[in-house]
Amino acid sequence: GKVNKHVWDVRYNYVSPDCYKKLAITINGLVPGPTIHAVEGETVVVQVTNSLVTENVAIHWHGIRQIGTPWSDGTESVTQCAIQPGDTFVYQFVVDKAGTYMYHAHYGMQLGDGIYGMIRVKAAHKEPFSYSSEHEILLSDWYHKNAYEHAIDLSSEPFVWVGEPNSVLIQGRAFACNEPGTEAGQCKEPNRKCSPFSLNVRPGRTIRLRIGSLTALSTLSFEIEDHEMTVVEADGNYVEPFKVKHLYLYSGETYSVLIKTSPKKDRSRNYWMVAKVVSRESSTPSGLAILNYNFNPPLALPPTDPPVGPHWNDTSDRIDQSVAVKAHHAYLNPPPKKSDRTIILLNTQNKIDGKVRWSLNNVSLNLPHTPYLIALKENLSYVLDHKMPPDSYDVENYDIHSVPKNTEAHPSTGGLYRLKFNSIVDVILQNANTMTPNVSETHPWHLHGHDFWVLGYGRGKFNMATDTASYNLGNPIMKNSVPLHPYGWTALRFRADNPGVWAFHCHIEFHFFLGMAVVFEEGIDQVGELPDSIMGCGETKPFVKP
Numbered sequence: 001g002k003v004n005k006h007v008w009d010v011r012y013n014y015v016s017p018d019c020y021k022k023l024a025i026t027i028n029g030l031v032p033g034p035t036i037h038a039v040e041g042e043t044v045v046v047q048v049t050n051s052l053v054t055e056n057v058a059i060h061w062h063g064i065r066q067i068g069t070p071w072s073d074g075t076e077s078v079t080q081c082a083i084q085p086g087d088t089f090v091y092q093f094v095v096d097k098a099g100t101y102m103y104h105a106h107y108g109m110q111l112g113d114g115i116y117g118m119i120r121v122k123a124a125h126k127e128p129f130s131y132s133s134e135h136e137i138l139l140s141d142w143y144h145k146n147a148y149e150h151a152i153d154l155s156s157e158p159f160v161w162v163g164e165p166n167s168v169l170i171q172g173r174a175f176a177c178n179e180p181g182t183e184a185g186q187c188k189e190p191n192r193k194c195s196p197f198s199l200n201v202r203p204g205r206t207i208r209l210r211i212g213s214l215t216a217l218s219t220l221s222f223e224i225e226d227h228e229m230t231v232v233e234a235d236g237n238y239v240e241p242f243k244v245k246h247l248y249l250y251s252g253e254t255y256s257v258l259i260k261t262s263p264k265k266d267r268s269r270n271y272w273m274v275a276k277v278v279s280r281e282s283s284t285p286s287g288l289a290i291l292n293y294n295f296n297p298p299l300a301l302p303p304t305d306p307p308v309g310p311h312w313n314d315t316s317d318r319i320d321q322s323v324a325v326k327a328h329h330a331y332l333n334p335p336p337k338k339s340d341r342t343i344i345l346l347n348t349q350n351k352i353d354g355k356v357r358w359s360l361n362n363v364s365l366n367l368p369h370t371p372y373l374i375a376l377k378e379n380l381s382y383v384l385d386h387k388m389p390p391d392s393y394d395v396e397n398y399d400i401h402s403v404p405k406n407t408e409a410h411p412s413t414g415g416l417y418r419l420k421f422n423s424i425v426d427v428i429l430q431n432a433n434t435m436t437p438n439v440s441e442t443h444p445w446h447l448h449g450h451d452f453w454v455l456g457y458g459r460g461k462f463n464m465a466t467d468t469a470s471y472n473l474g475n476p477i478m479k480n481s482v483p484l485h486p487y488g489w490t491a492l493r494f495r496a497d498n499p500g501v502w503a504f505h506c507h508i509e510f511h512f513f514l515g516m517a518v519v520f521e522e523g524i525d526q527v528g529e530l531p532d533s534i535m536g537c538g539e540t541k542p543f544v545k546p
C-alpha cells in the first residue's frame with residue numbers, strides 16, 4: 001500500500017484551553033495533536049523526535065492491531081524502551097481496517113498532559129451508511145497539575161488522591177467567560193483566549209462525527225442539543241444502527257455517530273455540545289462546545305441553557321447502552337462457540353506496604369526495566385517474574401459487595417500470561433467493592449493488539465454455570481475497549497493470533513499507574529527480528545549493535 005508519512009516533534013508548550021496556563025506536552029505545538037488521515041491498507045510512518053529535554057516518551061496507536069509489527073505498539077516497558085530526550089524514533093505500521101482510532105503517550109501518566117490525537121482510517125470499500133461530511137471530536141479531561149505531580153501524589157504515604165479534573169475538553173477546548181465565575185449558561189461572550197471549540201455544519205445534511213475519549217479518569221456523556229445521534233461504528237467496527245440522545249464514552253473508546261442537521265429552522269442559531277462527567281460524583285464543570293450552523297457567527301452562544309445531561313449515578317442507562325452496541329448485520333463475524341481457556345480477573349483496590357494499589361486476582365503489576373517483548377524474544381526472561389499470575393480468584397468465598405477483609409496485594413514486576421498461539425481466550429472482568437464501603441468504580445479496559453468479541457455484561461458475581469449461557473454468540477460487537485460497570489462483570493473473547501506481547505489494562509491513567517494491568521504473550525517465536533531502535537534500556541544494552 002501507499003506510505004502515509006508524518007514528522008512529529010514532541011515538546012513542551014504552554015496552553016490555556018480553559019484559561020488556565022498549563023505546561024502541556026504537545027505534538028508540533030498542538031493539543032490535541034494532528035489527526036492522522038489515512039486510507040485502509042496504507043502504511044503509516046511517524047517519525048517522532050523527543051524534544052522534551054528531560055523526559056522520555058513513547059506513543060501508542062490505540063486500536064491499531066500492529067499485525068507483524070509488535071515493536072511499533074509504542075507501549076514503553078512492554079514493546080520498547082522509551083524514546084530518550086533528543087532521540088528520534090520511527091513508528092511504522094499498516095492501518096489494515098477502516099475506522100476511528102486514536103494515539104496517545106504510553107509512558108508514565110503523560111497522556112494527562114495533552115499528548116493525544118485521532119487516527120481516521122477511511123474505508124477503501126463501501127460503508128453501510130453515507131454522509132456528506134465528517135469531523136473528529138476528541139474528548140479529554142484536564143488537570144492543572146501535571147503528570148509529575150500526580151505521580152508523586154499517587155505514590156505518597158499517606159496516599160494523596162489526584163481528585164477530579166479541573167475541566168472537560170472537547171477537541172482540546174473548554175469554555176470560559178470573560179468574567180471569572182460566570183456560569184457558562186449566563187455567559188454573554190466567550191473569552192477569546194479560551195473560546196469553545198466550534199464545529200461548522202451546513203443545514204439539511206447528514207454528518208458523521210468520529211468521537212473518541214482519552215480521559216485520564218472520567219467517564220463522559222456526550223450530547224448535542226436538539227440533535228439525536230445514530231451510532232454506526234464502535235472502535236473500528238460497524239454497529240447495527242441505534243439512536244441515542246447522549247452517548248456514553250469510557251476512556252479508550254471511539255464511536256462514529258450520524259447526525260442530521262435541520263434543513264431550515266436552525267439557520268438563526270447555534271447549538272450546544274456538552275460533555276459531562278458521569279459514573280463519579282464530580283465537581284468538574286461539563287465541557288461545552290458549539291455546533292455552528294452555517295451563516296451564524298462561529299462563536300455565537302446558543303440562546304438556551306446547555307442540556308444538563310443524565311444523572312451521574314444512572315448506571316442502568318449506561319449498561320443499556322453497552323448492551324445495545326451490536327455488530328452490523330451485514331458485517332457479522334461471529335465468535336467461535338467455545339474457548340480454550342477462561343481467565344477471570346477480579347478488579348480490586350488494595351494496599352501494598354501501606355500504599356494504595358489496584359490489582360487483578362490480588363496481583364498488582366509493576367512494569368519491568370527491560371521491555372517484555374525484548375526479554376522474551378532475546379531469552380532474557382530472567383528479568384521477568386516467573387510466577388504466573390492466577391487465572392482466577394477465590395470465587396466461592398470472596399464477597400464482591402463489601403470492603404475486602406484483607407486488602408494486602410502482591411506486587412509483580414514483569415508478570416505475564418502466556419497464551420497458546422491461536423487459542424481462543426475468554427476474559428471475565430469481575431468488579432468488586434473498593435476499600436471504601438458502598439463504592440465500586442467503573443473501569444474502562446483496553447486490549448492491545450486485538451479486537452475482542454463482547455460476549456456480555458452482567459450484575460453481581462459472574463456465575464460460570466449460568467452466565468455463560470447468556471452470552472451473545474450471534475452478533476456481538478468487536479471492540480478494543482470496554483467498560484466494567486460497578487459491581488458487575490464483563491465477558492470478552494479473543495483469538496490469540498497476533499504474535500507479540502500485549503498489554504491489557506484499565507485505561508484510567510491513575511489505575512494503570514497503580515498496577516491495574518496484565519500482559520499477554522502469544523506466538524513469541526513467530527515474532528520477526530526486533531529493530532535495534534527499540535533497545536537501549538535495562539538488560540537490552542548488549543543487544544544494541546555497535
Ligand code: C2O
Binds near residue numbers: 104505
Ligand atoms: Cu490507549 Cu495501553 O492504551
Ligand code: CU
Binds near residue numbers: 506507508516
Ligand atoms: Cu480502573
